Amino acid sequence: MTRLDPGLWMERPGFRKLLAALSGDDGATRLVGGAVRDWLLGAQVADIDLATRLAPPQVIAALEEAGIRAVPTGLAHGTVTAVVGGTPYEVTTLRRDVQSFGRHAEVAFTDDWQEDAARRDFTMNALYADPVSGEVLDWFGGLDDLSARRVRFIGEPLARIGEDHLRILRFFRFSARFAPELDAAGLAACAARANDLMALSRERIRDELLKLLALPSPASTVEAMVGNAILRPVLPEIGMAGVAQLRLLIDAETAARVSADGLRRLSALLPADAALAADVGARLKLSNADRNRLSLDADRSPAPDDPRALAYAVGPAAALDLLLLTGDARAGQWAGALSSWARPRLPISGKDLIAMGLPPGPQVSRRLGEVERRWVEAGFPADRNRVMAIARELLGMK
Incomplete structure (x- = not known):
């Protein structure tokens, strides 16, 4: 039996009070998902999600009776955010899918833990922990997959992607984070349903892609995505030449001791064409500032002798991008200075x-x-x- 130390969560602000309100001592509420997964891996955990047998109106009533603020963040899907001790906790009633529409699902509430676990995406994300004993509950082999560093869909991958098309991108993001190799069945299903990405909002695609690119070592995963035409329906501009540039950029970032940046890495994946970069930025609905930076990053001309002159022209973020994207050996030397550099003002008019x-x-x-x-x-x-x-x-x- 696998157990976690309850001390990992019991001493968090307001957690004991929250647990008492939600009948956690009686088994009605458990920890679920990313927090359980990451604690098992020995990683830092920022947010804790809870699953409960209590229906949403019961959750709200119990929280209010305990003097805990209840925010109805997603009542249609059973989610209430409890704010206690200044810390938010997402509390979601156990669910099963009645009907799915590629991104949105019609759900029914249940009191069956396994039914709730069955509707989640990957086995490593369907792990629950008893808040009192720390016992980890696993119905789909998530512990074995976590131990093997394997990202595997629960059930039939094609069906799971049909329920939620975003799972295609999540498969690659989680694989880049946790798995040395891509699960063959999962990869095949993602390749077969790649066109489903066209049904997603561009904001969803943007957020997942930038999260993936900001991971420490995403190049091999991105190469597999390009090789299997995963991005072709939504970002056909990205090809193997871009993957090669991404690898060079990651090497430059490592040598300069510069933190990963998803937008900079997206620039590396795109051809050095400002108009194309502007089009991609608009398509992904980037902010005006990020769209401008993406376009500026397309100019791969050598930097001037004083990189501050470049920063004055394009801004410090784009200046550092260009030093790294062009493989300028001064990137590490100037990274700190550019990060804190304020654009001076011409003293005359x-x-x-x-x-x-x-x-x-x-x-x-x-x-x-x-x-x-x-x-x-x-x-x-x-x-x-x-x-x-x-x-x-x-x-x-x-």
Whole structure:
């Protein structure tokens, strides 16, 4: 029998109070999913999810009676967020699928733990823990799969993907995180149903893809995705050339001791084409800032002698991206400085040029731009008098 130490959760803020409210001592409520999996692996756990036999109205009533804030975050699917001790806990009533629609499911509540486990995606995510004894409950071989570092669908993979198309991307993300090799049956099912990704919102695809790319070593998994045409229906621009660039980027990040960044790695996967990057950014509904950064990352020109000049032009995040994407050996040297670099402001304005005798008009902006370029080349001197001297020299004035 596998057990976890209840001390892992009992001392968390408000947990004992929450457990008492939800009849955890009587077996009505258990820990479930990622927290159980990660504790078994000895990994850090941030969030704890709970499964309960109590129906949603009972959960809300029990929480309110105990003085615990209850937030109805997903009542149609049985989820209530309990906020206690400043910490949120998701509490979900045991469920079984009545009908599924590729991403959304019609559910019925149940009191059968195995029925609830059967509707989850992978065996390692269908592990439950008794909050009092720490006993781990496993109906589908999740403990063996976790021990073998194997990400395996519960039941028939094709059917599970049909219930929720996002499971295709989750299969690869979880495999990149936990498994040295892809489960053959799971891979075959994902390849067979890759077109199902077209039915997902682009936000869902974006979030899963960026999470995958931000993992420590996703290149082999991405290579398998490209080789099996998983991304072709939604991101046909990504090919094996992009995978090669991703590997080079990861090597550069490692050498420079720079943290992984999903957006930067997406840039590596795409051809160096700003217009194409902008199109992908729009398709994935990136924020305006991320869309702009993705486009800027498409310029793989060598960085100037002073990378701050690049940061001034494109921003510090894109500047570091470009140093890494071009394999610039200075990336490690400049990473820390760029992360805290604030864009300086030119100490003079067009009014100063007019005061020097330059006639008002369009040329003021043009000549100020020339002064700004000289100022950047000089290393951004903050001394106003020095910048005025640059302007006078440029304008041929004493």
